[in-house]
Amino acid sequence: MLIAQNIGFAIIAAIMIVGAIRVVTTSNVVHGALWLVVVLAGAAAQYVLLAAEFVAVTQVLVYIGAVMVLFLFGTMLTRSRIGRDSGLNNTYWKMGIPVALALFAAMAIALIDSFGSEKMPSDGSIVNTQQISDQIFGPYLLPFWALSFVLLAAVIGAIVLARKD
Amino acid sequence: MAQLPGLLKGLGITFGTMMRTFKNGSNTVQYPHEKEAPPVRARGVIALHQDNCTSCMLCSRSCPDWCIYIEAHKELAPPRREGGKPRQVNLLDRFDIDYALCMYCGICVEVCPFDALFWSPEYEYSEPNITDMLHDKTKLSEWMETVPEAPALEVGADKKKK
Amino acid sequence: MNALLSIDIPYWGQSLLRVLGGLVAVLLPAGTIVYVFLFKMMSFMQSRLGPMEAGPQGSLQLFAEVGKWLQKEDIQPTNADKPVFKMAPIIVLMSTFLLVVVVPFGPDAWFTDLETGIFYALAVSSISVLGILMAGWSSANKYSLLGGLRAAGQLIAYELPMVLAVMGVVIQAGTMNLQQIVVAQNAGSMFGIDTFGNPYVITQFVGFIVFMIAIQAELTQAPFDMPIAESELVSGYMTEYSGFRFLIFFIGEFATAGVFAMIASTLFLGGWGVPFAWFGWTSMDSVSNWMNVAGPLIVFTKMMVLTFLIMWVRFTYPRFREDQLQRFAWKILIPVSLANIMLTAVLKVMF
Amino acid sequence: MFVNQFLILAAILFCIGVYGVIARKNGVMVLMAIELILNAVNLNLIAFSMRNGSADGQTFALFVIAVAAAEVGVGLSLVLLIYRNRRTISLDDLSEMKG
Structure with a gap:
């Protein structure tokens, strides 16, 4: 069972990395958004592997069902040309590669140093949905309220910004 | 909320129609199995009475689709009276109507001054090949058999002028 | 994992059975709906x-039509974005298959028994929007793009009342697992009378109405078929599709109608169950095994009833204008369903 | 399953996202790269939730998802506004200070 999980992880991780690289290198905005969908779906699959079913479903509902549709909607409304799109990259885009690689090197060294070959607890208690709701409506009630106000403010802000007049 | 009775009434109408069709059958007929008799003056196909045609080309020129093709040649016919000049008559070589183009407006029938074209209610002449929709003069003459008798003149109408 | 019908089937056998069952559960209702409702009922309602x-x-x-579509030429527009164009119908159909996975058909006859069942169903049903947007954009056609954008706007607008309508059921049942929602309805009782169980269509009637309207819109059936309005957008995002790609869209549309009707019947009409009081069952464990055979038939019957409602509305009303459609969702359905949730929550806490 | 395999994957995604933010000029593409970064963070949160056997990580992941949705809504409406005023969504062209 563990082997199956590892194989699943490897396949999904490979798909996610390829998708992520395509997101930042593709020359078509809509293709980028679609590759991002692949990455997000892969992330949802990883959450399932990590026994976080509720978060995985929320990921699909919010990210794929709403955020990405919003993205596609926005790009199709503004510039939806089919085919290659020049001028998506900055003139100094090559600067990004060493920065990203250096950042990754630093993070990888830190991670390997601190976690080494530590294994996931195989018999760890699986968090179920009820525990999450107890968390949200218990100790994290105040952040939850704050979050609702953030969402409300975002809704109002988005409407104000996008209005014609 | 104010629209609710209207919405329900609409649902009732469709449901009622469905039940009526279940009980009484449909308003349409299953065509190849049962046929409806077309009305007498239905515009099915145009028939040609060859003897009346003088190839005056009026129908061909008035046709909006240019789907009537006429070719004719002149011949001398014996004079009507003894000692007169020989008459000139037009003989039809070709009179074709392309029903792939025809839109059944009936202008040719209206415009014909010599009663050579008639409406026939016949409608079953579809063809698998579009070129077969071009009816030549023999075929158009065959349709003459299906042309119904002209209805009697109305009471008090003028007699047909000679 | 319970053995289906108390026969010992190995794990792979069960998986295979479930995959085949999923195919049947998607295609059989789709075919039946198309024949019974689209071909026959629609004709009868129009007196033919x-x-x-x-x-x-x-x-x-239906088989003749499928044969016709399969032998048609697979046309792709020259300027189309080919990979996206080809993917789009598959994503729409995939969402349907992912959706049927959580519908329970009997005490042991389920495909997966997710803890977050109904939430999952709502999540995967939103994937089809992606496919529709992809189809609209990649066709390189203004009508298609407009249809895709309209569809996306409509589906997002109506997904909200759908989620909110389901929320009332979840609050009342106290679980998101569809299997337990079924049990809660059939084992429950109304005012101490347990002859009818407690189908939520009665206690959650507002939610039921909102849910049915929302799925009507999600399926882009008339009167909500603005995205594929043939009189102004030719047929929206499906304009450029032909042959088997159109067939996939077509199957997807009616299979999704069937699956949504199944989910609605599970949520509001008691799903595969009959009121447990009839046979003296008390809980999930005491349900006898023959329900695994009878259950799918019961779900199917309830699905046909609900699909009849959907199609009846479809064949009766003319379509909304785009602004009316959005206003209906945002100004009527969402407030109503929010009020429904509040009322349900208050009543749940009180009793 | 190692803890590190998820963390390294998240690190890779994070770095790709950082590269995207640096290299991209188009506003929408920058927003997408930010989504990548947020997802890398979420993956970390979930992985630690599993490692520690607590629900805190998942709760925070949910919060992050909600905030990301709000961020995208506002961000896209900004992009739309910019597009309407300037007919471009290239971020470099927004350096002028006059309105």
């Missing part, structure tokens, strides 16, 4: 007989 030639009463017409 519909297809009569293929098979007795035209019952094989």
Whole structure:
């Protein structure tokens, strides 16, 4: 069972990395958004592997069902040309590669140093949905309220910004 | 909320129609199995009475689709009276109507001054090949058999002028 | 994992059975809906007989149509974005298959028994929007793009009342697992009378109405078929599709109608169960095994009833204008369903 | 399953996202790269939730998802506004200070 999980992880991780690289290198905005969908779906699959079913479903509902549709909607409304799109990259885009690689090197060294070959607890208690709701409506009630106000403010802000007049 | 009775009434109408069709059958007929008799003056196909045609080309020129093709040649016919000049008559070589183009407006029938074209209610002449929709003069003459008798003149109408 | 029908089947056998069952559970309702409702009921409502030639009463017409579509040329527009164009219908159909996975058909006859069942269903049903947007954009056609954008706007707008309507059921049942929602309805009782169980269509009637309207819109059936309005957008995002790609869209549309009707019947009509009081069952464990056979038939019957409602509305009303459609969702359905949730929550806490 | 395999994957995604933010000029593409970064963070949160056997990580992941949705809504409406005023969504062209 563990082997199956590892194989699943490897396949999904490979798909996610390829998708992520395509997101930042593709020359078509809509293709980028679609590759991002692949990455997000892969992330949802990883959450399932990590026994976080509720978060995985929320990921699909919010990210794929709403955020990405919003993205596609926005790009199709503004510039939806089919085919290659020049001028998506900055003139100094090559600067990004060493920065990203250096950042990754630093993070990888830190991670390997601190976690080494530590294994996931195989018999760890699986968090179920009820525990999450107890968390949200218990100790994290105040952040939850704050979050609702953030969402409300975002809704109002988005409407104000996008209005014609 | 104010629209609710209207919405329900609409649902009732469709449901009622469905039940009526279940009980009484449909308003349409299953065509190849049962046929409806077309009305007498239905515009099915145009028939040609060859003897009346003088190839005056009026129908061909008035046709909006240019789907009537006429070719004719002149011949001398014996004079009507003894000692007169020989008459000139037009003989039809070709009179074709392309029903792939025809839109059944009936202008040719209206415009014909010599009663050579008639409406026939016949409608079953579809063809698998579009070129077969071009009816030549023999075929158009065959349709003459299906042309119904002209209805009697109305009471008090003028007699047909000679 | 319970053994289905108390026969010992190995794990792979069960998985295979479930995959085959999923195919049947998607395609059989789709075919039945198309024949019974689209071909026959629609014709009868318009006082005609519909297809009569293929098979007795035209019952094989669907196979004839499928054969026709399969042999048609697969046309792709020259300027289309080919990979996206090809992917789009598959994503729409995939969402349907992912959706049917959580519908329970009996005490042991389920595909997966997710803890977050109904939430999952709502999540995967939103994937089809992606496919529609992809189809609209990649066709390189203004009408298609407009249809895709309209569809996306409509589906997002109506997904909200759908989620909110389901929320009332979840609050009342106290679980998101569809299997337990079924049990809660059939084992429950109304005012101490347990002859009818407690189907939520009665206690959650507002939620039921909102849910049915929302799925009507999600399926882009008339009167909400603005995205594929043939009189102004030719047929929206499906304009450029032909042959088997159109067939996939077509199957997707009616299979999704069937699956949504199944989910609605599970949520509001008691799903595969009959009121447990009839046979003296008390809980999930005491349900006898023959329900695994009877359950799918019961779900199917309830699905046909609900699909009849959907199609009846579809064949009756003319379509909304785009602004009316959005206003209806945002100004009527969402406030109503929010009020429903509040009322349900208050009543749940009180009793 | 190692803890590190998820963390390294998240690190890779994070770095790709950082590269995207640096290299991209188009506003929408920058927003997408930010989504990548947020997802890398979420993956970390979930992985630690599993490692520690607590629900805190998942709760925070949910919060992050909600905030990301709000961020995208506002961000896209900004992009739309910019597009309407300037007919471009290239971020470099927004350096002028006059309105």
